[in-house]
Amino acid sequence: MTQEHKTQKKDHSKFFIDFKSIRFKYWLSFIGFATILLLILWLLQIVFLNQFYESMKVREIEKIGYSLTKQYNSKHFKQTVLLTAFTKGIDISIVNEDRYITFPKSDNNVFSQPKSLPREYFNQYFAKLDKKTRPSKIFTQSFLGSDEIQLSYSSILGEKNGKIEYLLMTTPLEPVESTIDILKNQLIIISGLSLALALVLSFFMSNHLAKPLVRMAKSAKKLGDGHFDVEFTKGDYTEADELADTLNHATDELSKTLEMRKDLIANVSHDLKTPLTVIKSYGEMIRDISGDNPELRKEHVNTIIQEADNLTLLVNDLLDLSKVESELSHLQKYPLDLEKLARSVLNRFKMMEQYNGYHFDLEVKGTVVILADESKMRQVLYNFIANAVNYAGLDKQVLIKITETGDQVLCQVIDHGKGIPEDQQKYIWDRYYRVQKNHSRFIVGTGLGLFIVKSILDLHDFNYGVESKVNEGSCFYFKAPVFKDIKK
Known part of the structure; x- marks a missing residue:
């Protein structure tokens, strides 16, 4: 597909909605939220209005009714009844057990019976009331055979002049259909405006x-295209903001890693090329010059073996890195x-003492047994000593001190080289980092x-660190707990 075709396809896609885009998801969520709110409003104002009312x-x-029943024996009970009936728009009557209306004494009450209630109505209102089990009841019924519905409440007030008196309250349930029609028309307009507004606002939001x-x-x-300066x-x-900070940090780390990998490639290329060149040169010398000279041939062969060892160390470093990064290394701790361990590691540097003038001193004081993985700690000691050799001073002295200090064992590897500037000491533990590019040739370094x-x-x-001063040398160390089972 040509670049022109790709561009046309990209422009053509602008006319379609990306249903997976975060814009569409946000927009859909806002619209859904607005729709749910309107649905709830319709349910409350239209569907459930009758029940709610x-x-x-x-x-x-x-x-x-509960309030009036409690005030039955009060001095101003009748005034309270009249005031309640007037302010609340409720018909309130007091009826005794003989079906007589004792209050209000008026011919204009709702039953068109000024003094007594028909028995059927009396039984309907009061027959099943009981002071203990059912002191009051409430129900709805048609109002005198009409379509109008009224709500009725009856309760036992108490005794007066030896007769039980009852409270009767009735109020019509006004039809709300006309109100619902009005609300429905209003809600249609409100819903339309709300949805339109929600569509616009949700789009911009x-x-x-x-x-x-x-x-x-x-x-x-x-960044994926290789522009690591992107921000x-x-x-x-x-x-x-947090996501931006995280991505910026990741970009910085990625840039550093790529730069370090470039340095690694350069270092490895140099460290591979040099011993290979030496091996080839000495192989040609054996073939052409020293083949018949046992002593000279032995010296040349030893050089080839030494350079092959250097290559092996380089490959081992890379393999060790791979194990560490893939978390395949597991500890097997033993005393x-x-x-x-130090004497065993120093045996690997004897050739450097014999042929390159290096001198290694080992000082041990106290109990220096720890609980650790032997193969891993051998690697630690070897790398510390090899690092000291790489950056040793002109005296080519390397001191290994292992000392018991209380419950700890302190292991130090000291050289008298150029040292490490203070501003670089925090970086030396990073992968691929080297303080100097022109390190010693005798130990391959990656x-x-x-x-x-x-x-x-x-x-x-274990705790570890470095103490170093420029032109005075460096001391790499680690501390480990003494293995307690051997303590007396």
């Missing part, structure tokens, strides 16, 4: 919320005598040794 009237009349993420996605594409700009909310040491010591949970 009736339940409100029931609660109101029950509350009034979704764009606003998605804008930082879309911007970061574009920056991420640039992820912050948005208008905390989460976007480990650091003195014996910049991985101290990173591997750091990983192993972290795995053991």
Whole structure:
């Protein structure tokens, strides 16, 4: 597909909605939220209005009936009844057990019977009331055979002049159909306006919320294309800012890693090329010059073997790095005598003492047995000593001190080389990092040794560090608990 075809396809896609885009998801969420709110409003105002209205009237009349019943024996009871009937728009009557209406004494009450209630009505209102089990009841019924519905409340008030008196309250349940029609028309208009407003507002809000993420996605594409100077700009909310900070940090780390890998390739290329050149040269010398001279041939063969060992060390470093990064290394802890371990490691440097003028001193004081993985700690000691050889001073002196200090064993590897500037000391544990590019030729270096040491010591949970001064030398160390089972 040509670039022109790709561009046409990209422009053509602008006319379609991306249903997976965060803009569409936000927009859909806002519309859904607005729709749910309108649906709830319709249910409350239209569908459940009758039930809501009736339940409100029931609660109101029950509350009034309970209050009046409690005030039955008060001095101003009748005034309270009249005031309640007037303010609440409720018909209130007091009827005794003989069916006579004792209050109000008026011919204009709702039953058209000024003094007594028909027995059927009396039984309907009061027959099943009981002071203990059922002191009151409330129900709805048709009003005198009409379509109008009324709500009735009856209760036992108490005794007066030896006769039981009852409270009777009735109020019509007004039809709300006309109100519902009015509300329905209003809600249609409100719903239309609300949905239209929600569509517009949600579109702009979704764009606003998605804008930082879309911007970061574009920056991420640039990063994927190899533009490591890209910067992820912050948005208008905390989460976007945190994401931008995280991506910027990841970009910085990625840039550092790529730069370090370039250095690694350069270092490995140099460290591979030099011993291979030496091996080839000495092989040709054996073939052409020293083949018949046993002593000279032996010297040349030893040089080839030494350079092959250097190559092996380089490959081992790379393999160790691979194990550390893939977390394939597992500790097998056993009591480990650091003195014996140090002497074993120093045997690998004897050739450097014999042929290159290096001198290694070992000082041991106290109990120096720890609980650790022998193969891993051998690697730590070897890398510390090899690092000291790489950067040793002109005296070519390397001191290994292993000392018991209380409950700890302190292991130090000291050289008298150029030292490490203070501002670089925090970087020496990073992978691929080397303070000097022109390190000694006698030990191959990839910049991985101290990173591997750091990983192993972290795995053991041992403390470690470096003390160094420029032109005075360096002291690399680690501390480990003494193996207590051998303490007396």
